[in-house]
Amino acid sequence: MSVxxxxxxxxxxxVLLALxxxxxxxxxFVFVGINALINAIAVMGIVIISGYxxxxxxxxxxxxxxxxxxxxxxxxxxxxxxxxxxxxxxVIAGVFGWVLSIPTLKLKGGSYLALVTQTFGEIIYVxxxxxxxxxxxxxxxxxxxxxxxGPLDFxxxxxxxxxxxxxxxxxxxxxxxxxxxxxxxFFISIRESEEAAQSIGINTRKYKMVAFVIATSVAGLAGVLxxxxxxxxxxxxxxxxxxxxxxxxxIVGGLSSLEGGIVGAVILTFLPELLRSTDQLRMILxxxxxxxxxxxxxxxxxxxxxxxxxxxxxxxxxxxxxxxxKTLRKKKKKVKLAGKAK
Amino acid sequence: MGLLGLQIxxxxxxxxxYGLAALGFTMVFKALGYLNFSHSNTITIGAFVIYTVVISxxxxxxxxxxxxxxxxxxxxxxxxxxxxxxxxxASALTFMLVSISLSTVVSNVCLLVFGPQPRALxxxxxxxxxxxxxxxxxxxxxxxxxxxxxxxxxxxLFFSKTKFGLSxxxxxxDPSTASLMGIKVFNTRAATFAITAALGGIAGMLVSPLxxxxxxxxxxxxxxxxxxxxxxxxxxxxxxxxxGILVGLTETLAATYIASAYKDMIVYVAGIVVLAFFPYGIFxxxxxxx
Numbered sequence: 001m002s003v004x005x006x007x008x009x010x011x012x013x014x015v016l017l018a019l020x021x022x023x024x025x026x027x028x029f030v031f032v033g034i035n036a037l038i039n040a041i042a043v044m045g046i047v048i049i050s051g052y053x054x055x056x057x058x059x060x061x062x063x064x065x066x067x068x069x070x071x072x073x074x075x076x077x078x079x080x081x082x083x084x085x086x087x088x089x090x091v092i093a094g095v096f097g098w099v100l101s102i103p104t105l106k107l108k109g110g111s112y113l114a115l116v117t118q119t120f121g122e123i124i125y126v127x128x129x130x131x132x133x134x135x136x137x138x139x140x141x142x143x144x145x146x147x148x149x150g151p152l153d154f155x156x157x158x159x160x161x162x163x164x165x166x167x168x169x170x171x172x173x174x175x176x177x178x179x180x181x182x183x184x185x186f187f188i189s190i191r192e193s194e195e196a197a198q199s200i201g202i203n204t205r206k207y208k209m210v211a212f213v214i215a216t217s218v219a220g221l222a223g224v225l226x227x228x229x230x231x232x233x234x235x236x237x238x239x240x241x242x243x244x245x246x247x248x249x250x251i252v253g254g255l256s257s258l259e260g261g262i263v264g265a266v267i268l269t270f271l272p273e274l275l276r277s278t279d280q281l282r283m284i285l286x287x288x289x290x291x292x293x294x295x296x297x298x299x300x301x302x303x304x305x306x307x308x309x310x311x312x313x314x315x316x317x318x319x320x321x322x323x324x325x326k327t328l329r330k331k332k333k334k335v336k337l338a339g340k341a342k
Numbered sequence: 343m344g345l346l347g348l349q350i351x352x353x354x355x356x357x358x359x360y361g362l363a364a365l366g367f368t369m370v371f372k373a374l375g376y377l378n379f380s381h382s383n384t385i386t387i388g389a390f391v392i393y394t395v396v397i398s399x400x401x402x403x404x405x406x407x408x409x410x411x412x413x414x415x416x417x418x419x420x421x422x423x424x425x426x427x428x429x430x431x432a433s434a435l436t437f438m439l440v441s442i443s444l445s446t447v448v449s450n451v452c453l454l455v456f457g458p459q460p461r462a463l464x465x466x467x468x469x470x471x472x473x474x475x476x477x478x479x480x481x482x483x484x485x486x487x488x489x490x491x492x493x494x495x496x497x498x499l500f501f502s503k504t505k506f507g508l509s510x511x512x513x514x515x516d517p518s519t520a521s522l523m524g525i526k527v528f529n530t531r532a533a534t535f536a537i538t539a540a541l542g543g544i545a546g547m548l549v550s551p552l553x554x555x556x557x558x559x560x561x562x563x564x565x566x567x568x569x570x571x572x573x574x575x576x577x578x579x580x581x582x583x584x585x586g587i588l589v590g591l592t593e594t595l596a597a598t599y600i601a602s603a604y605k606d607m608i609v610y611v612a613g614i615v616v617l618a619f620f621p622y623g624i625f626x627x628x629x630x631x632x
Contacts, residue, residue, distance in 0.1 A: 056435070103618035110434055111377050115572045116617060119610040122565055126607040240565070244379075244442050251439050280454055287447035291425070294440050298432065323428040 093220025254300025357590020575623025
């Protein structure tokens with residue numbers, strides 16, 4: 001029973017998600033839900049690299065692309081089993097992540113890192129587009145079949161949803177384990193101060209590389225799930241705009257924890273769908289809502305959890321004061337009052 | 343020889359446009375320490391506004407330019423006063439995401455206002471070819487080059503001769519000293535955003551006779567602008583322009599002599615390799631505050 005007590009938050013979350021999917025047997029919501037789960041897996045990778053190790057990573061969707069293409073090519077051209085392509089895709093995405101980490105090790109500023117990771121994503125896109133003998137170029141790969149294991153067939157949206165949910169839970173617990181042990185502590189030490197970490201004998205280069213490899217191979221796994229879900233892959237799906245969306249999911253949810261990544265992914269995947277009735281204004285509203293979230297909750301939506309309504313009100317009010325120049329005005333008033341007192 | 347010369351001229355022309363846009367990018371970074379990802383929108387807006395002014399109002403290109411520049415100055419100013427001002431204390435990551443989200447908003451507003459169809463701004467300059475030292479160069483490119491150089495000279499004069507320009511530079515170097523010397527740092531920030539938006543708009547205006555004017559125009563140039571700014575060293579004004587020219591040259595030469603399908607990739611790989619050896623850009627030998 002102690003296990004249930006210890007993980008009660010996580011279990012509640014999983015049950016909640018399952019319930020939502022079960023109750024809304026509307027296939028449209030399940031479709032969006034699968035998308036949210038796949039995004040959540042990739043966003044957890046961003047949380048590891050950008051949240052724990054504080055290395056900005058703006059090329060995550062390229063690694064989704066690597067995973068998806070590896071799996072799809074192996075399945076359609078080599079006839080490999082879906083389950084076997086998962087480790088292959090993860091390894092290949094991880095190798096690319098390792099390659100990406102090499103030029104970034106020297107870079108200290110987040111801005112330069114932003115450039116290198118984003119550019120790397122674009123390089124992958126150009127490669128996917130132009131290596132026609134392998135990837136079919138702009139025509140893309142179609143006819144990716146859903147997997148099955150023994151009597152279980154994951155064709156249909158509902159079964160695939162539960163498969164994704166299971167994999168999400170698996171990745172979540174694996175990553176949680178990673179950040180709780182030595183690795184995670186080292187990542188955090190890099191985040192807090194790289195120099196200090198070096199001075200106590202942490203090989204920061206090595207652990208930055210490890211963080212990159214973990215983050216990108218997780219994205220590769222998400223990519224593998226993406227292929228059979230959409231059934232069709234084209235390079236356009238893995239450009240830098242989706243990468244930036246993934247990063248905003250991580251930030252809006254909260255970069256400091258894996259749960260934040262999941263929450264952000266679910267909310268920001270459903271948001272455009274909920275706004276669908278506004279038609280052309282949809283993406284405008286989406287952008288405005290993301291900006292407002294960033295303005296009022298700089299630590300993400302997760303920072304609201306476990307707080308009383310009064311505390312939340314106070315927090316939002318303080319943030320509003322900061323945004324609307326009130327702090328400045330208050331200071332000016334104080335100066336005036338001080339002058340009068342004299 | 344003729345082909346090489348022509349490609350070099352083409353590369354420098356497109357490179358000047360990258361350089362102008364990169365200059366705006368780098369100015370915001372120097373003044374605030376933030377990356378403004380919505381900068382690429384100013385390219386799109388500049389191109390669309392000049393198209394609208396030239397085609398629908400039937401005004402010559404050169405006369406329309408000041409109108410567009412005024413519009414872009416206003417755009418940048420309003421953006422700073424309404425939005426960016428509020429994020430002056432935010433972390434670099436938050437600001438970056440705000441600008442990314444803003445970029446989504448602005449490009450969708452553009453889509454709503456201007457519509458999705460691509461437009462072409464042709465016959466802006468007479469389509470004759472000039473013979474420069476044995477190389478036949480399109481007059482178009484010469485005009486764009488000259489206009490870009492004129493703007494750079496004006497900018498240089500503004501920053502080195504006028505009092506306001508000097509105060510802008512001081513405020514971006516050292517805000518606290520600047521405020522002690524009576525410079526209103528908040529106003530200089532607004533001016534910085536206005537000027538950078540104008541620079542992006544100029545880049546958009548100049549690119550509009552070369553490429554078709556679409557909503558994606560800005561985002562297709564964004565990454566190369568970014569690379570130009572970073573290769574030159576973020577915060578380095580001269581470096582941004584030289585970086586832009588280098589990117590433009592690499593792009594056109596790679597397209598001609600290696601493979602046109604991979605020209606973007608070659609630019610990107612070159613950018614990453616340069617950064618791997620010169621982590622602070624090719625012009626910055628000494629490590630400074632960044």
